[in-house]
Amino acid sequence: MTLMVEAQRVCKSFGRNQVLKGINMQVPEGSVVVLLGPSGSGKSTFLRAVNHLENIDAGRLFVDGELVGYREKGGVLYEMRDKDVCHQRSEIGMVFQSFNLFPHMTALQNVTVAPILVKHEPAEAAKAEGHALLTRVGLGEKADSYPRQLSGGQQQRVAIARALAMKPRLMLFDEPTSALDPELVGEVLEVMKNLARAGMTMIVVTHEMGFAREVADAVVFMDGGYVVEAGSPQEVLVNPKEVRTQDFLSKVL
């Protein structure tokens, strides 16, 4: 079993506020992990650290066996050059709560811009691939629409297609449905379920308990910068051992 993500006692502070207090986590290749917890519990920060959008203060974080953002040589850590950080990021897809599509580009351009300009794929091939991806998320018809002409659910599906276009080995979802109207949540979750079935390794921060129960291989409950409880959906969601988990679930469910 290869580990896609391995966190060893990861710590992170913003000024005096310590948001991650030693997170240990192992995410095997092909598994789906749901991070659960109240706001401010550090789950989003952890997700961003995996993509090196935040650097960590202590501990070690590996993606696909490689240290994130640093190179270790003879017991000394060296900061990675911008180029190498970008290369690491290009193998990790990320989907944001607020979509963050590029508003001045059409849906298709959003999906093809990185393959063309980062991976230097030929434009025609990237466009064909982009069309295929948009079709896969059910938006083949919307290739020429601008993000502001799409509903929230459609925008988030374009954002997923944009991340997939880089052929990532790992997908990170940061509350992908929290900004959506209730009736649009389903279409995004459906795309994510299909992705999970196709064997993608995924770490998902979400409050969608149904999704966690149905799709997750493991659920991690975080609070106050710690991992409080981790296990199968059955263990954490149905029979939680910790009081804090029970407390949180009673408020959410």
Add this chain to the structure above:
Amino acid sequence: MGETPVVVAASRAPLDSDPELIRAVPLKHYGRWVGAVVTILIAALVVRLFVVTPNINWPKVGSYFTTKQILLGLELTIILTIVGMVIGVVLGVVIAVMHLSVNPVLRTISWVFIWIFRGTPLLIQILFWFNIALILPSVGIGIPFTDWWVSSNTNTLVTAFVAAAIALGLNEAAYMSEIVRAGIQVIDPGQTEAGLAVGMKKRLMFRVVILPQAMRAIIPPTGNELIGLLKNTSLVSVIAAQELLTKAQNIYARNLLVVELLLVAAIWYLLVTSLLMWGQYYVERHFARGSTNRPLPPTPFQKLRMRFRRGFPEKTRATDQPGPALSQADVREAKGSAA
């Protein structure tokens, strides 16, 4: 009051009876009529003062309008504007990026640059560059520790044109950098993250994600700057660069047609400014793509053409039935030109 139960009633209107369309008597805007009459009176007075007057020789304005000297001056004015603006925009973007950099050295350099070139009068800067030879008699380049060295007399190198171009360009860069910085800072940080998350390097991300969006905020004040620069070129008359105003002054110094030649220059400035405003409209449209959830409205030119094709339908009022819908071709055309 509190005891009365609140009754909410809602139902669907029966399908067979459409409610009658509202046909109200429009508000009467008497104030507008009074205002229009007063304005027309004032305009007539102004026309009488400037046009129907023996003190301005309009035929002379016409005859000097396209003389060779005036056109040469206009040419230099336009060239100085273009050179100054190109230096201003390119350097301005660089300074703005330096200003927002995490690198303290770059931040300091940009701060000092803006401090000096925005903080001193443009007139002094023009005179300073023209007289640079007083502190730097010759300039040269060479390779240190070798004999290779090329140098030149500063006075032959920095002509009135070069001094004017440098002064206008650097001064413009200081202002442009602040405009660009404002434009960049408007962009949601999520855009930066999304760009980085798909593996873009910072420079690529800035070029394809941030700058095109910042352009929307940057263009209107840049239009201001361009028009301001066009007129500021007249300041270089102090170093006898032969731009439009200097040429006009030279001519009226000889024939004393002061007002006529100032009018020639003013009308030319106004014409070029109008041209720039027209161009700005289309540039703004270009960067507005994707900014709304509907296609951009047609340009005045497109409206005119649609009108001709439709054969001038009767003027529609808000209270009338909606006018003939745009044909598919019209909409496609409007979209196409927006892209």
